[in-house]
Amino acid sequence: MSKHVNAGRTSKVGRNVWREVGQLAAKHRALNLAEGIPDFPPPTFIREALCEAVGGGNVMHQYTKVFGHPPLVKNVAKFFSRIMDREINPSEDVLITVGAFHALYCAIQALVEEGDEVVVIEPFFGIYSNGVKMAGGAPVYVPLRPKAGAGGVLSSGDWVLSAEELSSKFSPRTKAIMINTPNNPLGKVYRGEELQLIADLCIKHDVICVSDEVYEWLTYDGAKHVKIASLPGMWERTVTIGSAGKSFSATGWKVGWAIGPQRIMKHMKTIHDYSVHHCPTAVQEAVARGFEREHRVFGTPESYFQQLPAMLRPKRQKLASCLESVGLQPVMPEGGYFMIADFSSVKADSEDQSSGDEPMDFRFVKWLIREKGLATVPVSAFYSPEHSKEFDKYIRFCFVKEDSTLESAERILRKWITGQ
Numbered sequence: 001m002s003k004h005v006n007a008g009r010t011s012k013v014g015r016n017v018w019r020e021v022g023q024l025a026a027k028h029r030a031l032n033l034a035e036g037i038p039d040f041p042p043p044t045f046i047r048e049a050l051c052e053a054v055g056g057g058n059v060m061h062q063y064t065k066v067f068g069h070p071p072l073v074k075n076v077a078k079f080f081s082r083i084m085d086r087e088i089n090p091s092e093d094v095l096i097t098v099g100a101f102h103a104l105y106c107a108i109q110a111l112v113e114e115g116d117e118v119v120v121i122e123p124f125f126g127i128y129s130n131g132v133k134m135a136g137g138a139p140v141y142v143p144l145r146p147k148a149g150a151g152g153v154l155s156s157g158d159w160v161l162s163a164e165e166l167s168s169k170f171s172p173r174t175k176a177i178m179i180n181t182p183n184n185p186l187g188k189v190y191r192g193e194e195l196q197l198i199a200d201l202c203i204k205h206d207v208i209c210v211s212d213e214v215y216e217w218l219t220y221d222g223a224k225h226v227k228i229a230s231l232p233g234m235w236e237r238t239v240t241i242g243s244a245g246k247s248f249s250a251t252g253w254k255v256g257w258a259i260g261p262q263r264i265m266k267h268m269k270t271i272h273d274y275s276v277h278h279c280p281t282a283v284q285e286a287v288a289r290g291f292e293r294e295h296r297v298f299g300t301p302e303s304y305f306q307q308l309p310a311m312l313r314p315k316r317q318k319l320a321s322c323l324e325s326v327g328l329q330p331v332m333p334e335g336g337y338f339m340i341a342d343f344s345s346v347k348a349d350s351e352d353q354s355s356g357d358e359p360m361d362f363r364f365v366k367w368l369i370r371e372k373g374l375a376t377v378p379v380s381a382f383y384s385p386e387h388s389k390e391f392d393k394y395i396r397f398c399f400v401k402e403d404s405t406l407e408s409a410e411r412i413l414r415k416w417i418t419g420q
Contacts, residue, residue: 012133016126017362017381024366025375031408034375036184036337038400042250043304045293050253050286060282067269068096068257069284075291076257080240082295084230092262095269096284098276100214100243100256103268105131106275107210107239107258110267112137116175121161123186123382123391125212128178140169141384143391144188155332156188157223163197170201176208177201182215182225185340185382185396187333189223199231208264209234214243214256215336217305220313223334229260236261239268244287246337249308249400253283312399315406319399322410326417337400340379344393346417359392368395374412 021034041047053060064070077090088094097103104127112118114136120128122143129139144159177198181190202209209228216225229238239260245251258268290304297303316332319339323330329342343364361378369375379394399406 009134009136013130017378018126021365021369021375021377024369028369028373030369030373030375031405031412032375033397033399033401033405033409034377036398036400037251038249039402039405040249042248043307045304046248046250046286046290049289050283053282053285053289056282056285060285062281063278064281064284066273066278068094068279069281069288072096072255072284072288072291075288075295076259079291079295079298080259082298084227084235086230086235088259089262093259093265095258095265095272096279097256097258097272098279099245099254100212100241101127102254102272102276103239103241103256103258104128104210104212106268106271107241108132108135108137109271109275110264111176111208111210113175115173117171117173118175119166119169119177119207120384121177121179122384122387123183123379124178124180125184125382128180129384137175138173139384140174141387142166142169143383143387144183144186145390155221156183156186156334157191158331159186159188161194161197166197167201170205170207174205174207176210178210178212179228180212181228182218182223182333182335184215184336185338185377185379186331187336187338187340189219189225189334190228192226195226195228195231199228199234202237203233207237209238210241211238212241214241214246216242217247218309218312218337219335220309220316221332221334225335236263239264244283244290248287248290248304253287255279255283255287315399315401315403318403318406319397319409322406322413323397326413328413331394338396338398340394340396342393343395359388361392361395365395372412372416374409 025032073090073094077088077094081088108131112132112135116137117140118132118137120139120141122141132139142165147158147160211228219225229235229240239258242257244255245253320330320332323341327346331340333339359380361380365376365378377396379396380388380392383391
């Protein structure tokens with residue numbers, strides 16, 4: 001054959017560590033704390049809403065509006081107008097997508113073209129860098145690092161940006177910056193002054209901010225989520241991305257959204273129209289009813305957006321205590337689903353931990369799955385090749401699990417450490 005089968009853009013995509021870990025975990029029947037999937041059901045009210053939607057007649061089984069089911073678009077605009085203290089136009093400023101992943105894809109494809117640079121804050125989710133490369137752009141990486149001389153990293157809040165390093169990455173070719181708060185996998189919740197630093201650079205250099213805020217309701221220990229779009233001068237240049245899967249613990253529903261000014265959203269809608277075209281109607285209806293309820297009870301103990309973090313706080317503490325008890329050093333997350341832990345002080349009884357070309361955390365994760373039956377994720381996978389070696393002593397655990405699942409993980413770890 002004289003022609004290449006694939007388009008060159010597919011060759012720019014790196015390995016998918018989540019698929020590798022998932023397949024290996026399934027093969028060895030490992031307890032899976034790698035994937036960010038709750039093993040408890042969504043709240044009753046939203047499951048009932050889906051059942052009602054499915055049973056609600058033919059209209060729920062047919063196409064709805066391309067850019068979002070009208071009740072959902074209306075309720076997302078109404079809810080976040082309240083949160084952001086500004087009037088969000090449902091017909092112009094909101095796009096419903098097939099999960100937040102698709103919203104990120106639409107944003108990157110709509111904004112980035114050949115030769116553009118995109119500043120990516122590390123650690124990052126894979127679509128950030130791979131999406132930019134596939135669009136013909138160049139990711140420019142800036143890592144969050146533990147504060148120097150912090151005397152032991154105890155919290156994700158101890159991981160910070162260097163203002164000088166960040167500002168040095170902006171150039172005439174910079175088109176956008178991508179941030180994630182609360183961050184996956186670190187759990188960092190950006191403070192107002194950190195977001196202001198980013199905002200000032202965006203305004204100075206006329207750069208668009210893509211803000212991935214899928215874990216916005218999951219904050220702990222007094223950490224407060226701030227939307228960068230709410231800062232002066234930032235609405236006009238920010239795409240804010242959210243997820244019903246994360247907000248309502250229904251990750252399989254794949255309903256996400258993007259909110260931003262019409263001048264950006266109209267281009268994202270073009271990408272949406274010519275990629276998936278349309279999102280399933282019934283699940284959009286269910287999420288619309290979920291937002292209608294949350295708007296009514298928001299700020300009260302009845303709100304699921306308050307109940308979920310309250311439920312997860314003791315699970316987070318349970319996992320941290322377990323990791324500490326077996327010699328791992330957890331970094332307590334201020335937000336999100338995940339907790340990273342430093343495993344460098346623990347010796348694994350396996351030769352392949354001291355050999356091979358793979359990063360140390362990749363080898364450790366594979367060994368932990370094969371030999372101990374526990375699946376986690378290597379944290380260096382969330383970093384660029386130029387920075388990954390600085391962070392290859394960490395692995396990521398998911399604590400959005402039933403207590404029985406976390407107790408099973410604790411038994412595995414204790415058995416490993418005690419050798420019994």
